[in-house]
Amino acid sequence: MERHRFIMNSGRSTKQGQQINIGKDSAEYQAIVSTLSMHPEDMKTAGIRSGSTVRVRSEYGEATFRCLEGKVPQGMIFCPYGPPTCRVMGTYTDGTGMPTSKGWEVEVEPINA
Numbered sequence: 001m002e003r004h005r006f007i008m009n010s011g012r013s014t015k016q017g018q019q020i021n022i023g024k025d026s027a028e029y030q031a032i033v034s035t036l037s038m039h040p041e042d043m044k045t046a047g048i049r050s051g052s053t054v055r056v057r058s059e060y061g062e063a064t065f066r067c068l069e070g071k072v073p074q075g076m077i078f079c080p081y082g083p084p085t086c087r088v089m090g091t092y093t094d095g096t097g098m099p100t101s102k103g104w105e106v107e108v109e110p111i112n113a
Helices: 014-022 027-033 040-046 083-088
Strands: 004-011 035-038 053-057 062-069 076-080 102-110
Touching: 004 040, 004 083, 027 035, 027 076, 027 083, 035 040, 040 062, 040 102, 053 083, 062 083, 076 083
Parallel strands: 004 076, 035 062
Antiparallel strands: 004 102, 035 076, 053 062, 053 102
16 A cells, blocks of 8 residues: 655644533543544545545654545645544653644555555
8 A cells, every 4th residue: 555745734623622521431532642644635645535645644643534625735634633643742741741633744645555
């Protein structure tokens, strides 16, 4: 399976903030943090269908996500910050206590095309 490289950015989403009231263990919250957004043309090039599962790998680890078309620039993916993104980010914090969550180079490959 061919892997394609992208820049991963992670952050809190509005939807994620709204769901925090029902708890991070809820199915709704877990679905949010396990879904990434990708430009439609990047999805086409990588052979990824909207709603399918992809594996994201960095030099630090890997995680699986549901992939949806999103309003992100080509060459970039966006993932709401959560346990799956933590498996892809490094542990170095530059003294802030929070790992860098933006600008990671990652490989993305479809699991079920």
